[in-house]
Structure formats: structure tokens, C-alpha cells
Amino acid sequence: MNLDKVFFQNLMKDLFSDPCEVKYWDGDVVNYGGGAAQFRIKFKEPLSKSEMISDPSLAFGEGYMQRKIDIEGNIQQVIEFLFNNQDSFLHQKNKFVKLVNIFSNNIRKSKENIQYHYDIGNDFYRLWLDETMTYSCAYFKSPEDSLTLAQKNKVDHILRKLNLQSGQTLLDIGCGWGELILNAAKTYQVKALGITLSSEQYSRVLERIQEESLQELVEVQLIDYRELKNRTFDRIVSVGMIEHVGKENIKEYFSTVQVLLNKGGASLLHSITGYEEGGTNSWINKYIFPGGYIPVIQELVNHIAENSFYLIDLESMREHYTRTLEHWAENFEKSLALIQTMKDETFIRMWRLYLCSCAASFHCGNLDLHQLLFTKGVNNLWPMTRQNIYS
Template identity: 60%
Template sequence: MIDKMFYKTLLKKTFSDPIHITFWDGETVQYGEGTREFKLTFYDIIPKGDLLHDPSIAFGEAFMDGKIEVEGNLKELIASMYRSQESFLGNNQIYAKLLDKFSNTKKRSKENATFHYDIGNEFYKLWLDETMTYSCGYFRTADDSLMTAQQNKVAHILKKLNLREGDTLLDIGCGWGELILTAAKRYGVKATGVTLSEEQYGRVKERIIEEQHEDSVDVRLMDYRDIKHQQFDRIVSVGMIEHVGQDHLEEYFQKVNELLIDGGVSVLHSITSPKDGGTNSWIDKYIFPGGYIPAVNELVRHITEHNFLLTDLESLRRHYAKTLEKWAENFENVLEEVRKSRDERFIRMWRLYLNSCSASFQTGNIDLSQFIFTKGTNNSIPWTRDYMYK
């Protein structure tokens, strides 16, 4: 009885939309007036101490273990929690401040990358688009397919880099290689990608040979911090700096400064927090260990403190919400294939991850920012933004 009263008090103001909640003993209550949007069923009690200590992990693990079930759109339910001003989750930008954790040394960075990216190319191939691009797409129209949006994104970034034939390009965290291969084909540059994922490295090597770009594209299985005695005309990083960790942001920008030629251009594509940087304890434990979402002003400060000139900043928040929504839809469509090699707890974990991240972007809990900055003055960049959107 005491546990249920605690739950009722906690959940009463957790959602911005009408909801039915059924407790473990069969009692059902409705919060909010009007036609219900969702139904939340508790099949077991989540210990009160767990909820108070870390609601993100407590709810996340309860969903993974089937102790709670959602009827209705999972993404919209989570968005409803974020929109509620009185929710114990809704008022936090990223649930939690920076967690106490080990520093992302080179060894630990490799382990973290392996944890997420090396669970198998075949798994990602099931629900990513044909280009195997695992970052925010760019939807020029509402009807763009996921593949079109990913190709748009790569094209958008390459335009921002203001590439010239013969330029050298470094992609820090190159994924499955779509950007470096496209840059070589479209702009005639010499492109180098680095990754810590053995699965990604192997596939990029195959693509370079398949597409006959051995002379213009190179991929290295290494930490970007280990690149020595080399400079590049352009440096890009898409969705990698979130894995660096707060205490290594300074090191990242120092290394980019070292690797970029005078007048060189860099594009940084990163998930960001509108206010304070932080992390989510459930995502840190189950999805991206060692991750840290930097604040926009935090990245701007690092850029300017290293004497880079910030020339452009663009938000693609809604694009990432839509990208994740499409990934979540694709994931649901391939569950029978996933079940051949993964258990139900893994499936529920990924379902929660994709939908909760989409909800986070949709509600402005987190953002996606693209920064363009130069090392010193570069007067060859066009005078207006027209070149980015042609």
C-alpha cells in the first residue's frame, strides 16, 4: 500500500497527456482529462530506493525486463514525460549531470567503441539504410527516404567543408565509410578515415577495394590521437566527439589544431545539450559507455580558446528526431531476424534506446549541432550560405 501511494504521487504529474496506469495488483487509475493517449502497466514493483537513486536506470531496466509495458506509441509516451514541467524526468536536460567514471584513455576508448559498434555489421545492416550511415540524416523534404536523407547529410557536410580537388581530408570516426568515399568520388580529394571499430574498419576496407578507390581513400584502425607528423586541409567528425568524454574535449581540439593546416576548415557534427553538458546513466550503462553530451556553449568555448574562428552553427535537431523515428520503424520491421541471434531483453533495450532518443530530440531535450570553424583566417569561404544549400 505504501509503495503504491509512492507510485501514485510520483506518476501523477509525470505525463503531459492523459494516461491509464495499471498497477501490479490490477488497480487502474487515469491521470489527465480527456481521451487517454497511453496505457502503462506495472507487472512488478520497482523498488522505491532504485527510483529515487537513479530513475533512468530503474525505469530502463524495468522496461528491458518486462516489468512495465506500454500500450500506445512508446516514443510519444517518453516525449510526454519530457514535456511535463512537473515530471521528475521532464525537468532534467539529460536526466543526470556528469557521472563519475573512468577517463576515456585510449584503451578505454577502444573498449567503449567495441561495446557498441562491434556487435556485428549484420545487425546494423538490418535497420540502417543502404549506405550504413549511423548518424543524423538531413531531410530536404518531408518525403525523403532514410537513404536519401543520409546522402543529403553527407552532401551537406561536404559542401560546408568547401572542398577543392586535391585537398586532403581527415574523417575522425569514419563509421562505415560513406563520407570519405563520397568525398573522393565527388570532389577528387585524398580522404583518410580513422575508426576504433574493427567491424567498421573491415567493411570500409572492402568498400574501398570494391569501388576501386585504393589511390584516393585510406582507412586506419587507430585512435585519432595517434596520428603523427601529418596535416590535412580539411577535418570532419560526425557523431564522434560524444564519445570523447568531458575531460578529453580539450585534447580533441588540441589535436585538431595540430592536424589542420593554417587556413584549414573543420566541420564538427555533434549531439549537444542546450544548457549543461551531461549524460544519461542508462545509456551509459547499456548503449554508449563513456559517452558525454557536451553543451553548445562548451564546444564554442573550446573552439574559440584554440584560436579557431567559428564561421557557422546550424541545428539539425528535428532531422535527428525523424532519423531515429525511421530507425525505430525499421527495427520493428526486422524483429524476426533480430530474434535469430538476440534475446528479448536486447530487443526491448534497443527499442527503448531508439524511441527515447527520438523523443529527446523532438522535445528539445537534446540537440544536434553542426559547427564550421577555421584555423586562422580563411577568405576563400563563400560570402553567403548559398553554397551550402544549392
């Protein structure tokens, strides 16, 4: 009896309660879940049993990257089936969100981590992001909104929340390719500073500032937020950045914002959040976002309170991120022919799995996306309703 095959047969039976077909490395085909197969998994060779038991996300992810496993069907749907099967050992043993080792994200290490993910080429990102080159959760006012419109909606939504006034100063920590600071300057006539650790993003923001003749209102610096000295701001925004600082540095992030923000000023934090403490998925940490950490919502709220900030608005945008990731994954596949001229097959399979698994995580509620708006001290002049956001 082939013990490897017996192990994986039992594993597939445990993992998938939905109808599926599994083809093993010896050519044997087995149906699970009953009914017509909704997807097919092909094992070209057995994976390590010990790795599947101790860290299934890493073992499965590497197996797919290395073409030991193939999936025929909607990868996002397959992963959602895994997440939704509450009776499988993944949930019983809480293995799928295995806690990774926590390393200190000092300034040098933070820069290395950011460059690993974001400095792989603006030309690559341009193929599957929207026209604004915005790499964070969009905001869909309607299911029919294009990705570009939804990203513009998101920037507008944030700027409205910040209640910007002409002549104020704005800091964007982790400014990406500059869409938010450029729009803040053009729409509200504020003086905006964007900071990033990505040299690719920095270069593009500089170009955009010149192209739109916004040198008097907008600047960008290639700098860590902890290195920003002797300046304060009326508004501070951070979109999709705090997930990179690491658990041990979240306290420092909020204390730094406390120093940089003027009294009575406001800050908006746009962050992926979790519901259970546990670090981050080990495959994501190894291959996609090294040094990353997804905070739980109560963790962020506690830090806000500990720094004497006043939380004035909290919004979940979970399904907006599901839809955003689905757009990215679709654009990625549409651009596959061009991507294949830039990247090898291992990278492509890695990126495909990343986009699809994240979409599944948000859709199933394993992850959320929250915007938290808070002021430094009491601000009794702040609008008493949310009408300014939606009118």
C-alpha cells in the first residue's frame, strides 16, 4: 500500500466537502464531496507529509509555485471552499494562519522588505493596476464601477473624511504612486508631503509632480516615517502601510504620528485587519510581504486610546477589497502574455495564488479592511455628522 497516497486521499477527503476531482501522481482519479466536480486538483508528485501537517499554507503554496500541484477551475473559489469547511483539520488545529517568527523591522530592514515587494518594476504593476496606479482597496459606490473609478472614489472618500481646508498641511505615510497627495493638492489646495521607501514609487511620484506642475504644493521624499524630523502636519494619512511595520513597531507608529500631528489635527489609518491574533500567513510572509503583520482591530483601537487620540470614525470596507482583488486578478490574467516576457513561471504562479487567496480571505471574512479616523486631542469644531463625506 502506498502510504503517501493514503495520506493525501484522507487529507483531500477532510479538506473538501464540496464536489471536486483529484488526480494523483500515479494517474488514479478520485471524486470527493459527491456530485459533479466544481474543480480539479492534479498532484504531479506527493508533497511532504510533515510540511502539510505542520504548515499547510506554506506547503501548498510552494507546491503550486513549483508545479507539483495544478488547479483546474477558479482558484479563489477553491480556497474559499477550504476556508468555509469548518470541520477540516485546518480549522480544528488552527493551522492555516500559522504564526510566523517575528523579526524586528528596523529602518534598514523595513526598507529591504518594501523594496522586495514594490521595486519589482513599475511596468509590471502598470499592467494590472488601474490607470491611477493605486495599490490598495478601492471603494465601489456601485457594482458597475470600473476599477479606476472605484480607486478615485476611494481617494475622494478619504480626503472628504479628513475634512481638508485650503492651506493645511498633509502627510501621506507610504504614498504609493502619489494619487492621493496629488488629488489633495489639486482639489483642496493643501500642501502635501508623500513619503515612501520604494525607489520605483519615488521616481514616478517625482515625474507626476512635474507633469502636473504641482511643485509649489506637493513634494515626495524617499524616507522612513521615523526619520521625519522637525515637521508637523494638520492631517496625516496612511493607506495600506501599517501592515508592513511589524507587530513590535505598531506602538512606535502611533507615537510617531502623535509627534508629527498638530494639536486638534486628524489622522486617517486605512489598514487590513484580522479578527484573531496570529501574525500572518507564513507563505505570504515568505514570498509576498516579508516582515508583514496584520493587526487585529482592537489592537489598533487600543493604540489610539493609549496615545490620547480620539476615535471619531470607523468603517469596514471588507467586500470592497474582495472586489478590488478580483479586478486585479482578472487584469493579471488578461495581461499574462506581457507578464510572461518579464517574469518566470514560478513568479507568475506565486502572484496568481497571492491575488486569488487574498480575495478569498476577504470574501470569507478571514480578513477585513478598516478605515480609522482620529484626532489629536479634542476637536469640537469637527463636523457633527457624516454629511460632509457623502454630500
